[in-house]
Amino acid sequence: MDNPARGRILATMEHDCDILIVGGGLNGPALALAAAKAGLKSIVIDALPADTRSGDDFDGRGYALALASVRMLARLGLWDTLEAHAQPMHEIKVTDGRVGEAQVFLGLHFDSAEIEEGPMGQMVEDRYLRRALLAAMEAEPLVAQRAGETVIAQETTAGGVTVTLASGGTLTARLLVGADGRRSGTATRAGIRRTGWGYGQTALVCAIAHEKPHEGVAHQFFMPPGPLAILPLPGNRSSIVWSERDDRARAINALPDDEYLAVLRPRFGDFLGEISLAGQRFLYPLNLTLANSFIGERLVLVGDAAHGMHPIAGQGLNAGLRDVAALAHVISHAQRRGEDIASPVVLERYQQWRRFDTASLAAATDLFNRLFSNDNPLLRFGRDLGMAAVNAVPGLRRGFIREAAGLTGDLPDLMRG
Template identity: 50%
Template sequence: MGIQMDELDVLVGGGGYVGLSLAVALKQADPGLRVAVVDLRPREALEKDPRASAVAAAASRMLDRLGVWSQIAPHAQPMMEMIVTDSRLRDAVRPVFLTFDGEVEPGEPFAHMVPNGRMVAALADRAEELSVELIAPDAVSGFTSSSSDVEIRLASGGVRKAKLLVAADGVRSKLRDLAGIGTVRWEYDQSGIVTTVAHERPHEGRAEEHFLPSGPFAILPLTGNRSSLVWTERRDDAERLVKGDDFTFELELERRFGHHLGKLELAGPRHAFPLGLTLARSFVQPRLALAGDAAHGIHPIAGQGLNLGFKDVAALAEVLVEARRLGEDIGALDVLERYERWRRFDTFRMGVVTDVLNRLFSNDMDVVRAVRDVGLGLVDRMPSLKRFFIRQAAGLEGPSPRLLVGEAI
């Protein structure tokens, strides 16, 4: 490619659900914005992601407002109920300590399980419809900020200028590193095993979270007689299980899953991802903003990683669009700091909550187990507290950006 100096308003580094939804939100709210998304992976690779994610009610409202939920909904499984157990593998019975009804409003589930590939495909289609420039496969190899813009160098040799560069390139963000933004990070010596299973009997939309000594084992309903698993295991054991033979994996899976849904069969590849907590020391600097996992990576115990990213999208889009309407420079630090103030405490709080929950429930001490089981039982007997927790999980508690309540920016 030859050198290009095309002027953009926003260039987003990262073409996953965060990067694409931000581009769509900006372009839909202000068609005059010049927006591009660059990603190292071709679109076909992103759409083949076999994983599924829990999309909270607030996030599904945003996706509906962005014009993509109708494409996603036929492949989404509503969560109609959630149960929580706490036991050891050798226990003959897993007592249910906590149950949640799945609706936050009549007819509105607190979350849906959505295939990642379908979600990215819908967002990419909408981005193209709105004339967002999609650049792939390519990557940002470097950038230089000035008082008026940021010059962005692409790995392919192209050069673009923009008012703002957004890093949405994941928890190991190259753009964050290029900007010199440090992180607070620690490892859990755990990995999350992710796979899909088919089972003989229907799940009826019920999600299950089993707290086991090595970490939570989540069974999340998918369309048909299938479920997505997020299985937390000690890192060495997870690597052994993923690399081992199918018979051993299925045997260990059955010990944790149980027999309540009948015969089990693997219905997708299995992968293991190291788990840790990563919080960026700053979400912004002049001409740069971090969003999604580039700003924060948390433990999946509460299923909120994707939804935190969508909250970033809604907040950043609202800040940028309103600043532009006021004639402000969307890449100026004082504008970007509004976004950071909006999102930093929430992500820090969620990071602390997931860290404490993981340490509390990945613990086999008898005293700790007794205390947490009493706590779960008390919550189960307090309907108002349960409603508060389910609305928190749905992203509907407290003040929210407009997109997350289904309103236009």
């Protein structure tokens, strides 16, 4: 005679997949592909329709991928496709100044020639990275996608987790991953609170075409209202991330293109010749937000769902990909040892690995923004003196270069050379 209790136990072990991933942006698909390398099946639930994600239009957005992130994309089989659309970042120049001043370089200069591994990073446009991730997921039999779906409820049991979709269906898995952004519904439904604050700054994001070649040099120009990043794209184009006070940013973004450029030009300078807009313009309010826990019962948070920080160091996506690589490392090793990949012991390994690092990075970006986004003469003198000191000491400078390349600390398997 069959044992009903035994049947219930077996039922809890029959899941639609190993990992349910809520969020189909960049980190979610990357995790699904990384998990597949360990033989784990994933379903990626994405609120956006597939054709929206796969569009070929250039919208002006690009990502500064650290060398460690490039290594990870290569290990996932994506870099052969992406490399043709990537721009190596050979140098980074950091300058302190004011609007309208000539950008005379008196700050930090990081040169990839000082490390053996090659360029510190690569710039890749959003459209190419998303399409590469989508194509790789479609080609991977261990990854399924549920596009145009949202999660409205989640329930955890001893044997797994169940989510309810807005369409009325349910899905079950061993582990639930929230990769659904700074306002993560996955975290909220799990009762995970957040700590953070706004900066009173908004980032204006766009791409520009310019007359002169950028030579693969990225610039970070600090001004009292906020930093301006000029990041090289393929050809004579650059991605702009430009921070202003909230009201000022909204007013600038409301201007016609020619007036928008008239405000940008004195901040940008003339070192790249004449400039024009290429692609759309975006506004992103800036804040710091950290989940009070990166894990819950059979639940993990990655990327912006776990931490959102100021873009001052361009580390947002890199930090998210490091989360993904660390989580893939932890669960793949647990799987090989025969452990439950969603057990508290396994998930705590991920949290211990990533929470201190991301909190430290968030604190550093917060400090840098507060230190540089002002015109206090004493602070200005101190920070310029500090940059000059770092620039004058090769060992310190090399350490910063390796940090920018993502080569410091305990690297997950996917990010090792």
